[in-house]
Amino acid sequence: MHSNPRIAIIGAGPGGLTLARILYLHGIAATVYEQEVHPLSRPQGGSLDLHEDSGLLALERAELSDAFQAIARYDDQGTRLLARNGQVLFDDQNASGGNRPEVDRTALRSLLLDSLPPSMVRWNCALLGLEDAGEGCWNLSFGHGNEGPFDWVVGADGTWSRVRPFVSTYEPQxxxxxxxxxxxxxxxxxxxxxxxxxxxxxxxxxxxxxxxxxxxxxxxxxxxxxxxxxxxxxxxxxxxxxxxxxxxxxxxxxxxxxxxxxxxxxxxxxxxxxxxxxxALPVGHSWVRRPGLTLIGDAAHVMSPFGGDGVNNAMLDAAELAHLLIERRQCNNAVAEYERRMFERLVPSAKSAAEGAATFLSHDGQALTLAMYLSHQGTRP
Ligand SMILES: Cc1cc2nc3c(=O)[nH]c(=O)nc-3n(C[C@H](O)[C@H](O)[C@H](O)COP(=O)(O)OP(=O)(O)OC[C@H]3O[C@@H](n4cnc5c(N)ncnc54)[C@H](O)[C@@H]3O)c2cc1C
Structure with missing residues (x-):
């Protein structure tokens, strides 16, 4: 194992960029390969709420909590539930004191990108495949040719990860x-x-x-x-x-x-x-460890958005993996521990997302949603 491992992160989503940022802060070099041509080549999607014990914690470890305040939308944490005839069943518009601030995906990505040297992220680099380079190392193949060997390849490349098939036979259903x-x-x-x-x-x-x-x-x-x-x-x-x-x-x-x-x-x-x-991948998705490869975020555990945890899980994976790599300075050991903890940590979240997807649009779906809102309102600080 090199004292300066060559690390490739596939995907410049919230997971991959959070990992790159924390490693960078601690002097560990990594290259992020992203298929999009440039940061604004497509809208990044809707608003996300970040949670204290995951997304916000990861931003703290990335030393970006203060900068995050400039893009956080605390005022937009309200919730309304209507019956289809327009009758208001639940209305909570005074939620600005809540602890799950909203943020636009594009703003979150810019925050993370601006915290990295531009040379750390390689745009227009869609990973096409991996090749075993021996001794636990991997070569990466892109449209422009091959790169490597890398000691570690972290698949942060979302639902249709190109890295996942090298560790797991499961596909999202x-x-x-x-x-x-x-x-x-x-x-x-x-x-x-x-x-x-x-x-x-x-x-x-x-x-x-x-x-x-x-x-x-x-x-x-x-x-x-x-x-x-x-x-x-x-x-x-x-x-x-x-x-x-x-x-x-x-x-x-x-x-x-x-x-x-x-x-x-x-x-x-x-x-x-x-x-x-x-x-979604199955609840409890896991794999047998393969030297030189691991997954974070949706690549590891894509789930329905009904738990509202997807981005939070991805960022926490990144923070945990970075923390272990920094603490142990021994990649094999750090990744093994990261995977062990992550597999266990993800089960409740994946379960609740699967239950959310299963009960949504059921005959009593709206009653369940109302009950959930009322219970959350009761627990808000
Ligand atoms: C409709 C919808 C609504 C959602 N709403 C919420 C919500 O409210 N709250 C929440 O927490 N989560 C939500 N999610 C889930 C959330 O979007 C994901 O969990 C989160 O984006 C995962 O982050 P990630 O970094 O793992 O992957 P992604 O955000 O998917 O990022 C992966 C990156 O990898 C790149 N990439 C992919 N393939 C390759 C390749 N071959 N080579 C190079 N780069 C590649 C992609 O271009 C992308 O930039 C929602 C999802 C959907 C579909």
Whole structure:
């Protein structure tokens, strides 16, 4: 084992960048390889809430807690639950004192990127495969050629990880839930009545075997998900994604019976829609350790977003792995301990995400959601 191990991190998502940042702070060199062409080549997705004992803890270890305050949105922790006829079942708009601040994904990624020397992240580098270079080392293959050998390759490359097949035979399975993502720009000025409907945080409406989750992001943007329990491929057949107006109209039709005010959210949507089928690895996913390789974040344990833990888990994985590498200075030993702890730590979170996905859109789904909100309200500090 080298005293200065050559470490490659695949993926510049929240997990990979948090790991790179903490290693960098402690003088451990690593290179992050990211398939996207540059940091702003695609919108990074919706708002995330960071939790004290995971995402926020990882930022503390990355010495970025102060900088995070500039992008944290404490005011947007509210929750509303409506019946499909528009009746308000739960409304908590005074949540700015909560301890789960929201942050836009793009802002979080910029915070992490700005804390690294630019040369540490290699853009436009999609990993195509790995090759055993002997003695526990690995060569990486990219479109531009091969790089390596590396002593450690950390797969932080999300749901469809190219590193995972080298340690595990499991593949993420479709949960049966598919989201159609839509957005409303500049909502406070363009649609103030809808801004009030959504409130300062998340709006949830469920009924008739489908649901709508709409969330306030930064810059007066709102992102929503129309959620269906359908076979894989149904959404692509049902909606004509070549026509924005046809998708809007299709969503209005599918949610017939919901109040007009709620349907106006679809009518106000901007031009961009995305289809997001929800996949998950089995609860308790683990693997037999393979020298020179490990996984963090969604690559290791992608789960449905219903637990709200995905990004928090990814960042905590990164912080724990970095901590062990720094403390032990002996990679084999550090990675073995990281994997042992991570496999155990992830079980409750994966279980609750799986239960969330299973009960969502069930006959008593909305009653369960209401019960959960009421119990959380009771425990808020
Ligand atoms: C609809 C939806 C809503 C969600 N909402 C929430 C939420 O509210 N709260 C929450 O905590 N979590 C949420 N999640 C989950 C959250 O997005 C993930 O858990 C989190 O992004 C995982 O971080 P990561 O760094 O492990 O992976 P990712 O964020 O997926 O990052 C992986 C990175 O690797 C790159 N990459 C992939 N393949 C390659 C390759 N071959 N070569 C090089 N680079 C590659 C990707 O481009 C990407 O930049 C949601 C997920 C979905 C689908």
């Amino acid at each position: 479709y949960s049966g839930l598919c989201f159609v993502e839509f957005g409303i720009n500049d909502i406070d000025r363009s649609h103030p009545e809808l801004a009030l409907l959504v409130g300062r945080g998340m709006l949830n409406v469920e009924g008739d075997g489908k649901a709508l989750i709409v969330q306030r992001n930064g810059n007066s943007h709102v992102r929503g998900y129309a959620i269906f329990r359908v076979p894989m491929g149904w959404v692509e057949k049902r909606f004509d994604f070549t026509s924005v107006s046809a998708v809007r109209e299709g969503l209005v039709q599918e949610f017939a019976g919901y109040s007009e005010e709620i349907l106006n959210l679809f009518r106000a949507s901007s031009d961009e829609f995305a289809v997001r089928p929800i996949f």
